[in-house]
Amino acid sequence: MAQMKFMCDAERCIECNGCVTACKNANDVEWGIQRRRVVTLNDGEADEMSISVACMHCDDAPCMAVCPTDCFYKTDDGIVLHDKDLCIGCGYCLYACPFGAPQFPQQDAFGERGKMDKCTFCAGGPAESKEEEYEKYGANRIAEGKLPLCAEMCSTKALLAGDAQDVADIFRQRVVHRGHEDGAWSNNPQASADNLAYDAARKG
Amino acid sequence: MNQLTAQAPGGVPHLRYWQGVWRWLLLAFALVLSLGITQVAHAQADPDREMSTAAPGIDADQWRQVRSGETGPNYRDSRYESNYNLINSSGETWRQWRNRWVSPFGLIVIGGMIGIITLFYLIIGRKHLEEPRSGRKLFRWPLFMRALHWSVASLFIVLALTGLNLLFGKFVFRGLFGDAFWGWMVSSSKVLHNYLGPIFGVLLIVLLVSLIKDNMPKKHDLEWFKKGGGLVGKGHVDAGFANGGEKAWYWLLATVGLLVVASGFVLDFPNFGQGRDTMQWANIVHAVGALGLTAVSIGHIYIGTLGTEGSLEGMTTGYVDETWAKEHHNLWYEEVKDQAVSEQELADRKASKDAGESPAPRSS
Numbered sequence: 001m002a003q004m005k006f007m008c009d010a011e012r013c014i015e016c017n018g019c020v021t022a023c024k025n026a027n028d029v030e031w032g033i034q035r036r037r038v039v040t041l042n043d044g045e046a047d048e049m050s051i052s053v054a055c056m057h058c059d060d061a062p063c064m065a066v067c068p069t070d071c072f073y074k075t076d077d078g079i080v081l082h083d084k085d086l087c088i089g090c091g092y093c094l095y096a097c098p099f100g101a102p103q104f105p106q107q108d109a110f111g112e113r114g115k116m117d118k119c120t121f122c123a124g125g126p127a128e129s130k131e132e133e134y135e136k137y138g139a140n141r142i143a144e145g146k147l148p149l150c151a152e153m154c155s156t157k158a159l160l161a162g163d164a165q166d167v168a169d170i171f172r173q174r175v176v177h178r179g180h181e182d183g184a185w186s187n188n189p190q191a192s193a194d195n196l197a198y199d200a201a202r203k204g
Numbered sequence: 205m206n207q208l209t210a211q212a213p214g215g216v217p218h219l220r221y222w223q224g225v226w227r228w229l230l231l232a233f234a235l236v237l238s239l240g241i242t243q244v245a246h247a248q249a250d251p252d253r254e255m256s257t258a259a260p261g262i263d264a265d266q267w268r269q270v271r272s273g274e275t276g277p278n279y280r281d282s283r284y285e286s287n288y289n290l291i292n293s294s295g296e297t298w299r300q301w302r303n304r305w306v307s308p309f310g311l312i313v314i315g316g317m318i319g320i321i322t323l324f325y326l327i328i329g330r331k332h333l334e335e336p337r338s339g340r341k342l343f344r345w346p347l348f349m350r351a352l353h354w355s356v357a358s359l360f361i362v363l364a365l366t367g368l369n370l371l372f373g374k375f376v377f378r379g380l381f382g383d384a385f386w387g388w389m390v391s392s393s394k395v396l397h398n399y400l401g402p403i404f405g406v407l408l409i410v411l412l413v414s415l416i417k418d419n420m421p422k423k424h425d426l427e428w429f430k431k432g433g434g435l436v437g438k439g440h441v442d443a444g445f446a447n448g449g450e451k452a453w454y455w456l457l458a459t460v461g462l463l464v465v466a467s468g469f470v471l472d473f474p475n476f477g478q479g480r481d482t483m484q485w486a487n488i489v490h491a492v493g494a495l496g497l498t499a500v501s502i503g504h505i506y507i508g509t510l511g512t513e514g515s516l517e518g519m520t521t522g523y524v525d526e527t528w529a530k531e532h533h534n535l536w537y538e539e540v541k542d543q544a545v546s547e548q549e550l551a552d553r554k555a556s557k558d559a560g561e562s563p564a565p566r567s568s
């Protein structure tokens with residue numbers, strides 16, 4: 001059984017926002033919603049570093065734990081999906097998520113939130129038909145045997161997506177070539193290749 | 205190193221040196237190769253050196269800053285109007301607080317309250333009037349106050365039930381009724397809760413303002429508490445219009461109740477740019493306060509209905525029996541006893557009032 005994960009190699013990310021655009025395109029997401037974002041630390045300085053972030057499909061997902069409607073579920077591939085029919089737009093998943101992944105479309109009267117939207121690892125979501133699935137959640141590339149479009153389109157292959165083991169292997173290889181063990185995450189003690197998945201319990 | 209080899213041919217201008225050139229090239233090639241290999245080996249042996257050629261990277265201090273949630277002036281997010289930091293560390297803390305403490309202990313406190321009251325009712329039972337009813341009535345609650353009380357009370361109950369559904373419903377009703385019904389149930393809970401909440405808030409404030417004069421703490425209230433409202437020892441304890449317990453409930457609503465309302469507003473209107481951290485706090489304050497109030501309200505409801513004979517009629521009809529007033533609010537009784545009216549008188553008054561209010565014939 002695969003455990004799907006994203007990994008962004010910050011030493012390769014050139015902040016081109018190609019992943020952001022690819023995602024928008026693949027999933028036809030609503031106006032105002034951007035499932036993936038690129039965060040730049042120390043922008044404009046010599047040590048500037050960028051990283052592309054979206055839902056990380058956590059092992060012990062905080063969003064799942066706090067949702068009042070219990071609308072999240074994990075696929076056999078370890079992908080965290082949610083049912084928009086059940087979502088009430090309470091925002092709790094956003095309060096809990098480490099990565100700011102959940103987003104809410106147009107604010108209704110009195111600022112009420114719409115149904116939550118987030119990265120699906122290009123795995124769609126629960127729906128009666130393919131059309132409905134696309135309409136609500138965007139592409140289901142996983143069903144077609146393809147990986148998320150953001151990672152496939154990444155020009156520098158900074159953004160990796162796939163089974164955690166494969167992603168870890170690629171990253172480990174890079175790190176070996178770079179010659180220092182925390183090759184992408186300089187001095188960050190939490191970032192080792194074996195620790196790609198955010199494990200909330202460990203608070204990494 | 206590569207620049208060196210690239211320059212090598214350019215450094216040899218004459219044709220007759222071709223042989224020498226080739227030799228030079230080969231040598232240079234060998235040199236580059238060996239250097240390359242040693243460099244890899246070297247790099248593995250000396251991470252610091254590789255580090256110096258790699259992007260400088262983010263140092264531990266900066267990671268600490270990221271983890272702390274601070275963003276700093278040179279932080280940039282490609283998402284439109286995003287005010288998120290990179291890692292929302294407090295999210296996990298909030299989750300633990302809510303799921304591990306607030307949720308189970310809320311259940312324990314509310315369940316415990318129900319248990320204690322049930323036991324109390326079964327063992328000690330209802331507090332009956334000690335003397336027979338005199339049949340003479342005292343006016344206690346004007347229509348406005350009764351309407352206000354029942355509006356606040358019904359809104360409170362609806363808010364409590366819908367709020368509880370948001371916190372605990374998924375453990376019970378999803379499995380019981382299936383997704384379709386549960387989806388309807390929880391979304392209507394949220395809509396009811398979010399729209400009735402502000403109305404409750406406004407009415408609660410009106411109620412608190414109207415009642416503040418009667419609920420100012422007095423010395424005899426201390427005595428009331430020492431005697432457990434009359435449960436401890438013999439005889440009656442002094443009480444004015446409101447007794448010590450009622451005043452405590454009033455001040456609980458005036459403090460915790462307003463806190464619940466205030467935090468509810470923060471959660472209800474996410475469009476004022478309040479961040480996730482604010483929302484997390486608001487949620488904890490709201491849930492703790494609301495669950496506490498819900499537990500205490502069960503006591504209030506019990507005392508007002510099943511628990512004490514003669515209390516409920518005050519809030520429904522507006523009038524209480526003299527005996528009830530004497531036994532529960534003796535100081536108030538002393539003040540108003542000369543205004544007592546007989547049931548007959550009351551019925552007459554009501555009849556004439558109804559007649560007076562019957563629509564007068566109009567000509568137009």
Ligand code: HEM
Nearest residue numbers: 090363364367368370371401402465468469471472491494
């Ligand atoms: C005293 C009566 C009230 C009770 C018993 C109550 C109870 C609750 C409870 C138990 C929750 C769920 C907390 C959780 O899931 O962690 C909640 C959430 C909430 N409450 Fe209240 N509440 C009350 C009054 C109010 C008022 C006056 C407001 C608004 C002014 C309000 C607005 C909210 C909001 C917005 C939420 C978040 C739920 C969502 O967004 O779907 N509540 N309340």
Ligand code: SF4
Nearest residue numbers: 055056057058063097
């Ligand atoms: S990254 Fe956020 S939205 Fe995605 S699984 Fe983790 S907590 Fe849920």
Ligand code: SF4
Nearest residue numbers: 067087088090091093
């Ligand atoms: S916004 Fe929707 S998905 Fe998120 S916690 Fe609330 S109900 Fe669940």
